[in-house]
Amino acid sequence: MELTISTPALLFSTVSLLMIAFTNRFLAISSLIRDLHDKFRTNPEDVYVNQIKNLHQRLRLIRNIQVLAVLSLLLSAICMFAIFQNNQLIARYLFGFALLLQIAALLISVWEISISINALRIELSDMEKELGHRRFDLFALRSRLGGPEAEQD
Secondary structure, rough: OOOHOOOOOOOOHHHHHHHHHHHHHHHHHHHHHHHHHHHHHHHOOHHHHHHHHHHHHHHHHHHHHHHHHHHHHHHHHHHHHHOOOOHHHHHHHHHHHHHHHHHHHHHHHHHHHHHHHHHHHHHOOOHHHHOOOOOOOHHHHHOOOOOHHHOOO
């Protein structure tokens, strides 16, 4: 298989989208941590500490995603240089390693998203208890509390 200069360039758009998405997540989580820290200072409860710990873990994962994505981008650029120098063997290894880094970043993003969902589930558990539901279903709850479907009933 011979790589062309456009092959590693394919990773540029993917890495760019990953970076934008996870930079936005990083900023949103940082803001949440600041808000929770302010709440903790006025009312020191364990719930704030636990939420901050969860968010801090997610920030570390996002940082790792971003590092892997940038390294993937860097290796893609070096791969393009190797192709430019007609060194196909090195280019193949660099491209393969760039793909592996991107795969790792995507797998960590799945992990971060699952932590996010679990955190929301914990956050909303008090609503479950109050409403008497065994499983929280946001869409079903919205329809019962006056969503567009509730108006038709």
